[in-house]
Amino acid sequence: MKILVCVKQVPDMESRFKVNGTGVWYEETDLAFRMNEYDEYAVEQAVQLKEQLGEAPDVTVLSIGPDRVGETVKKALAMGCDRAVHIQDPAIHMKDPWQVASIIAAFARDKGFDLILTGMQSQDRGSAQVGVTVAERLGLPCATTLVGFAYNDGTITVKRELEGGLKGVVRMRLPAVVTCQLGLNTPRYPTLPNIMKAKKKEFLAHPVADFLREEPLCATASFHPPAKKGGGLVLEGDVNDMADRLLGILKEKTAVVR
Amino acid sequence: MKALLVCEYREGTLLDASYELIAFADRIGVDKVLAVVGSEGALPRFTGPVYLADAEKYGEYNPDLHKKLVLAAVEKENPDCIVFLHSSYGWDLAPRVAAALKAAQVSEVVAVDGRNYEVTCCNGKMRRTITSTTARTVVTVQAGAFTALPAEGTPQVTRLDLVDIASPVEFLGYEAAEAKGVDLAKAEVIVSAGRGVGKKENVPVIAALARALVGELGASRPVVDAGWVEHSHQVGTTGQTVSPKLYVACGISGAIQHVAGMKKSDFVVAINKDRDAPIGEVADVLIVADALQFVPALTAKLQ
Numbered sequence: 078m079k080i081l082v083c084v085k086q087v088p089d090m091e092s093r094f095k096v097n098g099t100g101v102w103y104e105e106t107d108l109a110f111r112m113n114e115y116d117e118y119a120v121e122q123a124v125q126l127k128e129q130l131g132e133a134p135d136v137t138v139l140s141i142g143p144d145r146v147g148e149t150v151k152k153a154l155a156m157g158c159d160r161a162v163h164i165q166d167p168a169i170h171m172k173d174p175w176q177v178a179s180i181i182a183a184f185a186r187d188k189g190f191d192l193i194l195t196g197m198q199s200q201d202r203g204s205a206q207v208g209v210t211v212a213e214r215l216g217l218p219c220a221t222t223l224v225g226f227a228y229n230d231g232t233i234t235v236k237r238e239l240e241g242g243l244k245g246v247v248r249m250r251l252p253a254v255v256t257c258q259l260g261l262n263t264p265r266y267p268t269l270p271n272i273m274k275a276k277k278k279e280f281l282a283h284p285v286a287d288f289l290r291e292e293p294l295c296a297t298a299s300f301h302p303p304a305k306k307g308g309g310l311v312l313e314g315d316v317n318d319m320a321d322r323l324l325g326i327l328k329e330k331t332a333v334v335r
Numbered sequence: 336m337k338a339l340l341v342c343e344y345r346e347g348t349l350l351d352a353s354y355e356l357i358a359f360a361d362r363i364g365v366d367k368v369l370a371v372v373g374s375e376g377a378l379p380r381f382t383g384p385v386y387l388a389d390a391e392k393y394g395e396y397n398p399d400l401h402k403k404l405v406l407a408a409v410e411k412e413n414p415d416c417i418v419f420l421h422s423s424y425g426w427d428l429a430p431r432v433a434a435a436l437k438a439a440q441v442s443e444v445v446a447v448d449g450r451n452y453e454v455t456c457c458n459g460k461m462r463r464t465i466t467s468t469t470a471r472t473v474v475t476v477q478a479g480a481f482t483a484l485p486a487e488g489t490p491q492v493t494r495l496d497l498v499d500i501a502s503p504v505e506f507l508g509y510e511a512a513e514a515k516g517v518d519l520a521k522a523e524v525i526v527s528a529g530r531g532v533g534k535k536e537n538v539p540v541i542a543a544l545a546r547a548l549v550g551e552l553g554a555s556r557p558v559v560d561a562g563w564v565e566h567s568h569q570v571g572t573t574g575q576t577v578s579p580k581l582y583v584a585c586g587i588s589g590a591i592q593h594v595a596g597m598k599k600s601d602f603v604v605a606i607n608k609d610r611d612a613p614i615g616e617v618a619d620v621l622i623v624a625d626a627l628q629f630v631p632a633l634t635a636k637l638q
Contacts, residue, residue: 302611
């Protein structure tokens, strides 16, 4: 069995975002980058399936981006992926989801992957398009937003997270594409021995031009903070002073504190 | 300009959120055509053309068949945009339709101005304006971003059918959340813990404030996923929707999935170290502080 996991590197979402010189994306200086949280669940699920099937599957991790994505790819190797592919593109953030999905599909086509996993969305763009579009471009069945995954004899039975605590149970034969939701599993932390082992694993790099065949379908016109609605009171300073002020406000404005 | 609005059904019932699609189309001022995989007995209250495929035959979730049905309606109507809700149904189906049409897709739209769509990014902290460069555009709109108005009307129904209904995907059924634990819908006060609480051992600090306010403990998704608090306490689109008299969000950044579940609260207090956290947008009072320092101080004053 051959498995492909697609991961994206994103900034820590606790960061303060500033608009860069182009006006259409964030300034990268001062940002700390990490693996997209949703993709950690995809990597973990791939590694768990490998363990279930007695090491037989071969798990490739793929990421597109500038040199810094190598760190994220190495983390996936340390979590248990077997080999890595870095598609080098310093300007991946300027490509639309259609192009990103098409690059992945061009890489994966004819390589015989039985299962392709991605996160259900990225934390920075959050379009939730790329995984599904990869499936469409490859003509594979796809289930999104997984919070449950079971493999048995060439078939997967997955639970999709719907709204209000409801789940939808879906079954399909491989090959297939799935996108992973938070809470699907518990992503492992790489251990030191596995970090050392990861350094010896295959790590291939390809220029994005090898796989880029599509023009964009949409363009980003601007990147900006949301318009402040204002209205809300902001308190800063000493914790005890703020607690006193808040109590006064709650007594005045709500019926629940007297 | 014409928009095809793809409504959503669950267990035979039209989801009310579908009317938000009509609100979106009214905002951009386009002609409206609806497409539903539903039933004759639960049609949208809408005067205008509705394409109906039978959910008994095509299933409530079958992405391949639903894609073909939407494409059949697109072929008949030739719409400029095809609109879904940004929900587990919409974000699953929209990219399939967009890929088949090779149309631009814009996800989680919160505002629109002509061909420019404003979407959220960076966990709700920032926005992007996206311009579609294709003749047709596929759009998913953020739940709650376009307020549905009371709807009336009688649709003119056109049946949609497919010849080939083979599909590689088999829907086995729904699984409901475990019906145990707290019913937050009845609580007058909810004090919720978010990721900013740091670790499971700190949850009792938040629970103590909930007790002091004679309220219930709530939680955001990451806290539930991490196993710090059980799922019945989760507030948000995948948990409970609440509207207490007082909602206190402790260390919660304010992802839209959480905000959608609590924004109807009468009074919202947010405690967050990050002054720019999106929760500040819905808070009546934002306390810029570490919840673990502020909450015990407030609890002490209440006792």
